[in-house]
Amino acid sequence: MNSAKPPLPGLARPWQRIPVDLDDPDIAWVLKLAVSGADGWMLGPQGPLKTQGMTLAEITSGAVHEALLHLLELGLIDVDTDRLRNAHSFPLRRDNQEPAP
Template identity: 75%
Template sequence: MSSTKPPLPTLLANHWQRIPVDLTDPETAWILKLAVSGADGWALGPHGPLHDRGMTLAEITSGAVREALLHLLELGLIDIDTDRLRTAYAFPLRREPEEPRP
């Protein structure tokens, strides 16, 4: 993974340059597997949607993402760049569309 971060946009509506992520890199795959493990553990556990069938899709998605992110943070595998967060004017709310998989 690249350790160089692109500059932040200088205006609210400007495009955010993304850090390239190589999904074929074994280390990236390992980190993704750990994140998925955290999400799966929540989904299959006592507080997940298998035991609370009244959850909406949004609640299920939020819970899984929250658990995956917390899992990686608690393991010390990712650090949040709070200076970068405070400096940014706004944030894109979605990832850019993925290229179709072969």
């Protein structure tokens, strides 16, 4: 896995995506762990199968929340506080970000 990051985003520099190789077995393993966290929530007592009336947005938010929290608790995600604190805004969609050179 390539861990090189593009420069910090700022007013003059937009966010750039970090290339991710989906064929990398380590990346596949991390994705599987994230999906397991999301599935555990979906099927558990707080999930939509046991809690009636949840909106699609609540279901999506809950699954993503559990998946990321699961990876954070396992220590697989390190929060880049420099990148987080130096950004003036954050792109909300993956498809409108520039790939890193």
